[in-house]
Amino acid sequence: MILALDIGGSFIKAAWSSAPGSLAPLGRVATPSRSLDAFIAALAELAAAAPARPKALAISLTGVVDRDSGRLTCANIPALHQTILAPALEAALGLPALIANDADCFALAEAAEGAGRGRHVVFGVILGSGVGGGLVSGGRLVNSAGGFAGEWGHGAFLPAVAGDPPVLIPAFECGCGREGCLNTVGGARGLEALHRHLHGKEADSHAILSAWEAADVAAGRTVDIYSDLVARLLALAINITGAEIAPVGGGLANSEKLLSNIDRKTKPGVLGVSHRPLVVRAQCGPDAGLIGAAALGWSEGAYERNSAGSVRG
CATH class of the missing domain: 3.30.420.40 (ATPase, nucleotide binding domain)
Incomplete structure (x- = not known):
């Protein structure tokens, strides 16, 4: 036991x-x-x-x-x-x-009993207050001896331009000490920072997503750019790891529409053709x-x- x-x-x-x-x-x-x-x-x-x-x-x-x-x-x-x-x-x-x-245990849970069951390589994604992740291959953590595998939210590789029409994305300072990490725009606090940068207005992540789903133009612009940024780097992570599915947990995963939007933008950047969703809501819950x-x-x-x-x- x-x-x-x-x-x-x-x-x-x-x-x-x-x-x-x-x-x-x-x-x-x-x-x-x-x-x-x-x-x-x-x-x-x-x-x-x-x-x-x-x-x-x-x-x-x-x-x-x-x-x-x-x-x-x-x-x-x-x-x-x-x-x-x-x-x-x-x-x-x-x-x-x-x-x-x-985050590693979240990925293991989804691989064993959640949305990644039956898949060989599972990339567990956290979109909470910030961005995290874990990587499982063959039912085991890639970094079972410790370390940082799956932490795709860090590294100064955030695109400088995103959206249609394109807009400049500043290299926001990250809590890890770097600038330009996906973590600075990819979580709930990042979504709020992005909205503030684009529109000069304060709004929490729930309000932004609710306004977007109600067809608000400003919120739609924020979410479109947010999804573009997240999808570009998620596609890169999937190509590097060979992940077959990316179950998403954290507060932002409560919006099925947002995950569908990210999935739609991620697929064109992934090598190979997939006719099923890659970016899905996690199933194991609390x-x-x-x-x-x-x-x-x-x-x-x-x-x-x-x-x-x-x-x-």
Whole structure:
């Protein structure tokens, strides 16, 4: 049995999995964000609540594990930031531990049980407050040992011109320290920044999309340019990875019309011909983190490892 954990800045959700594809909830607790000892104690309590002693922990976490050192970058949970977490958990709980970024676990969930089921290469896309992603091939994460595979939202490659008629797109500063990342225009905050740049007006992403669906001209211009920018770089990501489908999660994925628009603009840039949608709404919903964590544990064989042979990623 694997104990699956979806760890966010506010809450830890837990479930146990007795076999691939099975998941039974164990509830949730507040995330102890300031004390590593309290954090480990909370996980120990969740493990004790399982119907049998788990053979491994599989964790979806809002952070990134360095591939070489195993050190965790997790700014919104200070107790975990810059720790080498997997060995610490293994030493304290006596269980092997696997840790993956929440976007990676989202991609795993969609590949195993969601819109990407039956596809060999799945590129999971997050269009939330920002842009993220994860890449799965043959049912396994490409970066199962940690790292940044699938993070297509970063890199100074945003097109300088987009739309019809064309308009200049400024190289907005990104939180990663670069300028011109897709992340600066591709998420909800980016959509709002783009609307402000084009029209000099403040509006939140929900209002922009609602106005667009009601045939508002200004909102239509914003969404057309937004979709053009996202689609160009998504087509590049699909060509590089060979992805057969791109399930989309995050708040902006709630607009089926927006995803259809992005899909229509993405296909001309993709090598080969596809008569089915490439860009689709994700199916796993709020349980994607738990589903993906469990899939991580089974795909990486965590249940067969002891703490001396665990995987850090």
